[in-house]
Amino acid sequence: xAGYDFTCRVRTASLPSVGRPxxxxxxxxxxxxDWRLIEARLPADAMIITFDLPGCGSASELDDETVAGYExxxxxxxxxxxxxxxxxxxxxxxxxxxxxACRLLxxxxxxxxxxxxxxxxxxxxxxxxxxxxxAAELAEQDRIDELCDVLCEHTLGPRDREAxxxxxxLGFSDVQRLPHAPAALRRARDSHGEAMRQARDxxxxxxxxxxxxxxxxxxxxxxxxxxGCATASSVLLDTGHTPLLEAPDVFVGHVMGHFSxx
Numbered sequence: 001x002a003g004y005d006f007t008c009r010v011r012t013a014s015l016p017s018v019g020r021p022x023x024x025x026x027x028x029x030x031x032x033x034d035w036r037l038i039e040a041r042l043p044a045d046a047m048i049i050t051f052d053l054p055g056c057g058s059a060s061e062l063d064d065e066t067v068a069g070y071e072x073x074x075x076x077x078x079x080x081x082x083x084x085x086x087x088x089x090x091x092x093x094x095x096x097x098x099x100x101a102c103r104l105l106x107x108x109x110x111x112x113x114x115x116x117x118x119x120x121x122x123x124x125x126x127x128x129x130x131x132x133x134x135a136a137e138l139a140e141q142d143r144i145d146e147l148c149d150v151l152c153e154h155t156l157g158p159r160d161r162e163a164x165x166x167x168x169x170l171g172f173s174d175v176q177r178l179p180h181a182p183a184a185l186r187r188a189r190d191s192h193g194e195a196m197r198q199a200r201d202x203x204x205x206x207x208x209x210x211x212x213x214x215x216x217x218x219x220x221x222x223x224x225x226x227x228g229c230a231t232a233s234s235v236l237l238d239t240g241h242t243p244l245l246e247a248p249d250v251f252v253g254h255v256m257g258h259f260s261x262x
Contacts, residue, residue, distance in 0.1 A: 025097030029221035031057030157240030
């Protein structure tokens with residue numbers, strides 16, 4: 001699309017399905033395989049679609065650090081859904097992916113039945129701006145061990161930090177092979193606010209999942225977003241910024257409760 005190569009990965013349903021396909025959009029340093037812990041807890045009859053969008057994972061580099069980068073990624077999701085012959089979906093966007101989800105909703109809300117935005121913030125608080133700046137510099141300089149230290153310190157909740165840090169480091173080790181991290185982190189720093197500008201105008205049912213110990217996208221910002229959106233509700237988990245690792249069963253319970261609501 002528009003000169004960019006990108007990839008989607010489809011987990012087909014192992015049973016006849018009556019539910020909608022589920023689209024998962026991940027964080028700035030995630031690829032399409034990083035959802036497997038969550039996938040294993042999703043219903044066996046659900047089609048699951050994950051992505052390496054332009055500027056992520058195995059896809060083409062995306063140097064545009066403005067909101068246009070988010071827009072292009074949202075367009076890529078629609079191109080993939082059309083290619084797959086998929087109509088309306090349920091949508092889960094986590095962190096960076098929540099911003100892409102909001103751009104997708106602004107562009108084509110009719111394609112989304114229900115949406116979950118996890119660990120999302122309306123604005124980038126000053127402390128998070130500094131963290132993103134530092135993280136982008138470390139990624140650009142290939143100082144991956146230091147990047148892992150910084151991200152684990154600021155994103156993990158208080159429970160099982162040592163074990164979670166080991167798991168998180170395995171995921172972050174992929175950053176060493178990826179050219180996308182610096183641009184994605186700077187895009188999240190500089191263009192987040194503009195990309196989220198229409199988030200309160202979402203008209204489909206929204207669940208905002210917040211982490212009580214999230215030092216990166218603080219719970220108060222996600223809850224404020226939900227309070228300002230007429231179709232939204234929020235839930236507060238006893239986690240940091242990584243509920244996908246810290247409390248996957250609880251996380252999926254809330255996601256599927258929202259997706260299966262009448």
